[in-house]
Amino acid sequence: MLKTLYIKNFALIEELSIEFNSGLNIITGETGAGKSILIGALSLVLGERGSVDVIRKGEDKAIIECIIDVSNNKQVSDLLKNNEIDYSDEMILRREISRKGQSRCFINDMPAPVGVLKEVGNLSIDLHGQHEHQSLLRVETHLHLLDDFGGLGGLVDEFNKRYYELHTAKIRLEELQKKEQHLREKKQLYDYQLREIDSVNPQPNEFKDLQNEQNILENTEQLFSATNELHEILYANDDSVHNRLVQARNLLVDLTHIDNAFSDAASDAYSALALVDEINKYVQRYNSTMEFNADRLEDVRDRLNALNALRKKYGGTLEEVLNYRNIISAEVQLAENFEDEIQKWQLKVADLQSSVSQIALRLSQKRQAVANRLCLSIIEEIRRMGMETVLFKVHFTHHSSSSGDIFVENEQYSATPSGYDHVEFMISTNKGEDPKPLAKVASGGEISRIMLALKTVLAKSERLPILVFDEIDTGISGKIAQVVGFSMRELSRYHQIIAITHLPQIAALADTHYRVEKKVVKDRTISTVERLDKTEHQKEVARMLSGSEITEAALRSAEELIDAINIQHRLFN
Structure with missing residues (x-):
């Protein structure tokens, strides 16, 4: 839902802010008041081209900002995330055009x-x-709309899943086929490298363990001497740490008999003595195992040299060497079984192509049945709006391709994630003319009514929640104007609608009514927008009925029209 539109220094607008509601929002005003300026400002903030000509005279820049509720619009959410733009349920769009053309x-x-x-x-x-x-x-939106109208989402999802399985399988097959010659050329090298690595047979974490063992073996003499000296300091000497602690403990025990405050210190002395005893026992055990083994040291050095040679050649660490060994081992095994592997994936691709083709054909048949119902509904709706000679059709095409994945009746076709149908809505508004693409139908009020009819039929499936109509009432009046108004009111149950109209029959149906006026303030012309209450709504409809002078008779006529047309709308539906 479009919640607010803020415009500053744009054409005749000095500064204004409009709050829109859900339902049918109607904008009216005399010719030249500035109604289309609002549409121009909105199109600018939606990314259309802008020029410095839109900037209000005497100002440096024009600013347009709008707030849109996109809480249920996943496509917008995905687009913002893909472009690393913060997402919020209330999206703020802002556009600035400066005099410098920026x-x-x-x-x-x-x-x-x-x-x-x-x-x-x-x-x-x-x-x-x-x-x-x-x-x-x-x-590109037509196929999606057709599927939504027919409730074909489940079948489309089924096709989409199989399509991507096929896509993945074809990529894997293509990779294998490209890799086949490369692997055959590399196999001799990989065989040699495997033999070289396996001859050393490195083990995980072996390098660090050997380095530690080498360090111990190379420093055996220092370790033996240092542990002997520690034993002397801790226990063997007359003035050892153990003996001195015994003396200290005894003194503390004597002091405890005099003052119990020394009891904790005496207890700590016992603990310290026990700790020193444990350290000494460990040092003695370690010392007793010390043995200088020159042969073992030489073996460790040789092993480390062999491992270092592998590390330099195949990776910075032993783990990288082992990882490389696993990779080339898998490549060699693949090269030895390449024909079987390629054949396996060829069969998989063929099976998936058969499955995808069956689903695509079933989906296409259902779409064509749905298209017939859609055409009848749309023609009926458009004819209610006074276009009696209209024709509407859904045009299907299928693209032949020698590399396509869809096989139907001995023909081969290309596919997209949505199937192999290419769909376009076609229409003819003049008797005797063949239906043409919607984009080639005349613009203005006629095309707006066609769009209104299409959207009325597709209302529950159309995902775009905000519809803005400009000049939808061009060339219509009377009963047809009422029908157009009723269709817009009905459509507003599913979409927020903002429409500019010159017809009182349509304005009378407004849920929210805005009036655009042109005024002169301090010798400058400005356009303003006012949201109308119930009384002002009636006065504006009266103005549209009688002209600029609003009489009592016009007010009564407006009240009668508003009441009557709303009653007729309820009966119409």
């Missing part, structure tokens, strides 16, 4: 390229009057 764009207060701003706009608001934001004019 354009700055922001999304959630973070600078963003105008291209990303436009993508976000395309995923958030359908703006009719500017083709760039009309989702139904983008052919």
Whole structure:
């Protein structure tokens, strides 16, 4: 939902902020008041091109900002995350155009390229009057809309899953085929390297253990001498640590008999004596095991040299050597069994292609059945809006490809993650004319009514929650205007609608009504927007019925029209 639109120094607008509601938001005003300026400002903040001409005279820059609730729009969430832009349920879009011709764009207060701003706009608001934001004019959306209308999401997901399994299998097969010759060329080298590594047979953590053992063996004499000296200091000498502690302990025990305050110190002396005894026993045991083994030292040095040679050649650490050994061992095994491995993946690809083809055909058949129902519904809706000669069709194409994955009746076709159907909505509004792509239908009020009809039929499946209509009432009046208004009101149950209209029949149905006025303030013309209460809503409808002069008769007529048209709307539905 578009929650707010803020505009500053844009065309005739000095500064204004509009808060929109859900449902049907109607904007009215006299010709030239500045209604289309609002649409122009909105299109600018949605990423359309802007020029310095839009900046209000005497100002340095124009600013447009809007806040959109995108809490249920996963596509917007994914787009922002992919572009490393902070996500918030209330997304803030901001656009600044300076006199120097510079354009700055922001999304959630973070600078963003105008291209990303436009993508976000395309995923958030359908703006009719500017083709760039009309989702139904983008052919890539048609297949998705058809699937949603027919409730085919489960079958599409099934195809998508199989399609990516096939894609992964084809990549693996292609990798194997490319690798085959390379491995055959490398196999002789890998065999030699395996023999070299296996002849040394390195073990995990062996290098550190050998280094430690080497250090001990090379310092046996120092270790023997130092442990002897420690034994002398701790226990053997007459003035040893043990003897001195015994003397200290005895004195502390005597002092305890005099003053119990020394009891803790005496206890600590016993503990210290026990600790010294334990240290001495360990030193004696260690000393007794000391033996200089020159042969073992030489073996350790030779082993370390062999391991170092492997480390220098195959990796900085022994773990990297072992990892490299595992890699080339797997490559050699693969090279020896390459034909079997390639054949295994070829069979897998063929099986997946068969499965994907069956699902694609089933999905295509269901889509064509859904398309027939969709065409009938849309034609009925458009004809209710006064376009009696309209024709609508869903055009299917399939692209032949010698490298395609879909096989149907001995033909081979390319596929996408959504199937092998390429779908485009086609329409003819004039009798005797063949249906043409929607984008080639005349713009203005006619195309807006076509879009309204399409969206009314697709309302529950169309994912774009915000629809903006400009000049939807061009060339219609009377009963057709009522029908258009009823369709918009019905559509507003599923979408927020913002529409500019000149017709009282449509304005009378507004959930929220805004009036645009042009005023002169301090010798400058400005456009303002006012949200109307119930009384002002009635007055504005009266103005639209009678002109600038609002009479009592016009007010009564407006009240009657509002009551009558809302009653008819309830009966209409």
